[in-house]
Amino acid sequence: MNVFDFQALTIRGEDQALSEYRGQVLLIVNTATKCGFAPQFKGLQALHDKYKAEGFSVxxxxxxxxxxxxxxxxxxxxxxxxxxxxxxxxxxxxxxxxGADTHPLYRHLKQQASGILGSSIKWNFTKFLVDQEGRVIKRFSPTTKPSKIESYIRKLLDKSAAHV
Structure with a gap:
């Protein structure tokens, strides 16, 4: 199994197959607007904007x-x-x-990339980098600023461009 085998409800309640993102590099993040890390939204959006045309999505x-x-x-x-x-x-x-109601996608992400203290998510803004094949490449802690992930995204996008 890979990330593209899952589906999720959009924020507007529509079913979406993650296979729609096949071929893209993804950064999957559990978010919370009232969290102290919420300013990371701006950094995540900046990454999304900068690399969207190259096949990247947050x-x-x-x-x-x-x-x-x-x-x-x-x-x-x-x-x-x-x-x-x-x-x-x-x-x-x-x-x-x-917990018992963990979304199947997050069960998979946690199995593929454990954190320092085991597989559970410790806080908001834990980030998972996924390659174009749907493989979980790396897990980043909530304290990792989005700008610190850019070099990893760039490597995956460059590797993909080299194969074209």
Whole structure:
């Protein structure tokens, strides 16, 4: 299995197969608008804007499991992301990233790339870098600023361009 074998609900409640992103480099992030790391939205959007034309997307998965820092409805989350942070990258419906109701995508991501303290997600803005084949390449901690991930994205995009 790879990331492209999963589907998720968009923030507007539509089913979306992640296979629609096949061939792209992805950065999958569990987000929360009321988190201290929320300013990272701007950095994530900057990466998305800079590399979108080359086959890169940020995918945001809001989550309310960490100190209830994403309490609103999906519509409220979408509005907050757009108004407060200028988010235009794809957002999905709120999910659980830990526990019995963990979204299947996050079960897979955690199996493929454990963190320092095991496989569970420790906080908002944990980031997973996925290559064009849907393989999880690297996991980044919540404290890793999006700009620090750019070189990894660049390498994957360059590798892809070399094969064209």
């Amino acid at each position: 995918l945001g998965f809001p989550c309310n499991q960490f100190k209830e820092q994403e309490p609103g409805s999906d519509a409220q989350v979408e509005q907050a992301c757009q108004l407060n942070f200028g988010v235009k990258f794809p957002l999905f419906a709120k999910i659980d990233v830990n």
